[in-house]
Amino acid sequence: MPIHNIDIELETEQLTVQQQLMLREALEKGLPISPQPYLDIANSINAQEAQVLNQIDLWQNDGLIKRFGVVVKHRQLGYTANAMVVWDIPNEQVDQIARQLSNRKEVSLCYQRPRRLPDWTYNLFCMIHGKSRTVVEQQIADISEQLGLEHIKKDVLFSNKAFKQNGARYRKRIN
Amino acid sequence: MQFTSLQQSLINRYQKGFPLTSQPFKQIAQELNTDENEVIAAFNQLQQDNVLSRIGPVFDHKKAGASTLAAIAVPIDQLDEIAERVNKFEQVNHNYAREHTYNLWFVVTDSDWLALNKTLEEIEQVTGLAVLVLPMEASYHIDLSFDVDFSQAPVKRLEN
Numbered sequence: 001m002p003i004h005n006i007d008i009e010l011e012t013e014q015l016t017v018q019q020q021l022m023l024r025e026a027l028e029k030g031l032p033i034s035p036q037p038y039l040d041i042a043n044s045i046n047a048q049e050a051q052v053l054n055q056i057d058l059w060q061n062d063g064l065i066k067r068f069g070v071v072v073k074h075r076q077l078g079y080t081a082n083a084m085v086v087w088d089i090p091n092e093q094v095d096q097i098a099r100q101l102s103n104r105k106e107v108s109l110c111y112q113r114p115r116r117l118p119d120w121t122y123n124l125f126c127m128i129h130g131k132s133r134t135v136v137e138q139q140i141a142d143i144s145e146q147l148g149l150e151h152i153k154k155d156v157l158f159s160n161k162a163f164k165q166n167g168a169r170y171r172k173r174i175n
Numbered sequence: 176m177q178f179t180s181l182q183q184s185l186i187n188r189y190q191k192g193f194p195l196t197s198q199p200f201k202q203i204a205q206e207l208n209t210d211e212n213e214v215i216a217a218f219n220q221l222q223q224d225n226v227l228s229r230i231g232p233v234f235d236h237k238k239a240g241a242s243t244l245a246a247i248a249v250p251i252d253q254l255d256e257i258a259e260r261v262n263k264f265e266q267v268n269h270n271y272a273r274e275h276t277y278n279l280w281f282v283v284t285d286s287d288w289l290a291l292n293k294t295l296e297e298i299e300q301v302t303g304l305a306v307l308v309l310p311m312e313a314s315y316h317i318d319l320s321f322d323v324d325f326s327q328a329p330v331k332r333l334e335n
Contacts, residue, residue, distance in 0.1 A: 030229025069193035102315035164270035
């Protein structure tokens with residue numbers, strides 16, 4: 001076998017499980033803003049740049065990574081009004097209504113979650129980010145009216161302070 | 176806050192599909208008709224201004240490990256102190272005050288459900304308060320990319 005083929009195989013050899021954990025930990029903190037950020041990360045986990053790039057690509061194809069790119073802080077961009085709208089929707093209608101809600105451009109996230117009776121009666125959660133409380137309140141009123149949801153019990157929880165806004169850290173604590 | 180047109184492009188065009196190539200900032204520079212140093216400087220400035228959280232992956236919660244939304248009804252005069260105790264857990268990423276009886280809302284992630292449940296118990300012990308645990312059952316909106324409208328951005332800072 002010609003030598004250059006061996007080189008390519010060596011370069012794209014899969015990372016060990018330990019290296020994968022370390023790579024995830026490094027990526028969760030964010031890429032260094034340097035000319036060759038993947039090389040920097042590869043060096044820090046004793047791997048090759050191509051292995052790192054390959055692994056990220058694999059994770060994207062698997063769906064483990066939903067997107068890869070710039071993560072902004074909405075608040076600093078002027079999106080200071082952040083409302084969590086919670087709805088108490090009959091179970092048999094959740095799926096249909098959730099699809100309608102998630103199609104609205106104002107809605108940035110839409111999740112179904114369990115009720116915790118008697119303390120918590122809501123089963124559908126939407127996030128709406130806007131530049132002012134008035135705008136967001138109007139958006140919620142419009143959505144509710146246009147989708148015919150006025151009869152459904154809901155609550156709007158504006159956030160008035162962010163105590164923490166980090167990326168998730170999923171890693172097993174190794175030490 | 177004011178943003179240069181380069182910064183605006185970086186924010187709105189690279190929330191997904193950030194180049195997976197040896198010199199990603201150079202590639203972005205080529206795509207935006209500028210040079211690599213400008214792109215690196217613009218990202219550094221966004222980071223300094225606390226606008227950039229990071230450049231990296233957003234993981235699928237279900238595939239990446241265990242994760243849940245959680246809430247606590249905190250007596251209002253203790254909110255800052257309890258929030259601080261909750262923040263001390265590195266498993267807690269987002270943590271917000273919200274206007275409701277349940278006034279502290281946070282996301283807890285861990286490697287698996289066993290570890291996550293243990294963390295939730297620890298949070299209850301440390302705060303002395305019951306935690307409402309609301310894991311995701313279905314997700315209807317998975318694209319977190321966020322189109323930022325710069326046209327009416329409030330001007331908070333004048334250039335000196």
